[in-house]
Amino acid sequence: MDDSTKNAQCRKKRIAKIKKIIIICTFALIIIPIILCFLLFIKISKLENKINDLMSYTQSASIGEQKAGVSDLPAKGEDKVTNVKITDDPLNNEILDTQELSTDISTIITNENEKKVYLTFDDGPSDNTDLILDILAKYKVKATFFVIEKTDEASIKRYKRILNEGHTLAMHSSSHIYTKIYESMETYIQDVTEIQNFLFDVTGYKPTIYRFPGGSSNTVSKISINTCVSYLDSVGITYFDWNISSGDAVSTPLSTEKIINNVISGVEQENNAVVLFHDANNKLNTVEALPSILGQLTDMGAKVLPITDKTTPVQHKISK
Ligand SMILES: [Zn+2]
Incomplete structure (x- = not known):
């Protein structure tokens, strides 16, 4: 080889x-x-x-x-x-x-x-609406405004601002005059239709969330609230009451501390809290209570949310 x-x-x-x-x-x-x-x-x-x-x-x-x-x-x-x-x-x-x-x-x-908190403001818009919106923006939270019909320019701007900033624009009534609204089913339907059409006309948004003036458990209505609820159901409107009151509706203004205490002690007891506030010119204590309330809610780890069609309704027991 x-x-x-x-x-x-x-x-x-x-x-x-x-x-x-x-x-x-x-x-x-x-x-x-x-x-x-x-x-x-x-x-x-x-x-x-x-x-x-x-x-x-x-x-x-x-x-x-x-x-x-x-x-x-x-x-x-x-x-x-x-x-x-x-x-x-x-x-x-x-x-x-x-x-x-x-x-x-x-x-x-x-x-x-997770604790869910829905802050709701009734009776606006008012001179305080912008202050409330500023505070909500500062804390980066959304709320729900149950408004009534006001045709002045400032109010129309406020309806739009509520929507533009991602809050829920909801209906409270057109006139907020109990005797007129709850006079008959006819006047009731007229009032609901009016506020819904009015808000659609001025904002282009048709609201479907509603709060009865005085709440669904009010004792002033001459008509059956159950019949009103059936009507709301038939037109695709969901009503919300509240399970926590800030107490700011009383005629003698409540101190800021008392409002804060009412809300926080209420929220501590509720995992699905719908809190009632009022957005009115004479309710400045409500505005002043908000930063502290929002700060404490943040510390509690609560989630502050706007009411939507998907929110579980909080409704009072209707007696008639
Ligand atoms: Zn009201």
Whole structure:
């Protein structure tokens, strides 16, 4: 065997070796990602099962708490997540092992237990509307204005500003004169139609949220509120009362401190709070109370929202 034959054989061997390495590398490059995908799939399935288990547990826990009459408000200083008693659950050990999953679940539970606050202003617009809007803008929150019909230029600007700044423009009545509105079904329907058409004419927006003058539980109406509600239903209007009163409707002006206290102590008791304020020229204490109220609501972690068609209505029990 001469040198050239030897060299040729060596070369062949080298090429065969390199081929082998290339084949092994290619194989590894295909197989390893497949194995990783498979492992990942198993991991995801396990996490999904844990989430489902935990969700069904938290649901049954919250039903249990409701049945037992336990308030779903977190106690002062108590973490919202611990409030649903996850730590008592046998699943807990596994959950604590999975930091990411724990964070996701915390988010879900926090959202479910989040305190929602709907600030509502009746009887406007007034000279205070712009001050109220400025404060809401400063705190970057949206509210709901149950307005009445006012045809002056300043008022029309205010209806538009309410809408332009993302608040809910809602109806309170056209005249706000109880004796006239609640005189008969005819006068009632006339008043509702009038305020809706008026607001549409001046803003191009047709409101569908309504608050009865005096609330649906008022005792001044000569007509059946139930009949009024049926009428509102038939024309696609949803009415809202309130479950927290700032107390600013009384004839002797309430102090700013008292208004703040009424609202905050009320919100502490309600997870779905609709707060009644008044937007009127003589209600400056209401305006002055707002920054402190909004500051405290922020500290409580409450979400301040405008009422929309999707908001769960807060309605008083109608007696007639
Ligand atoms: Zn009113």
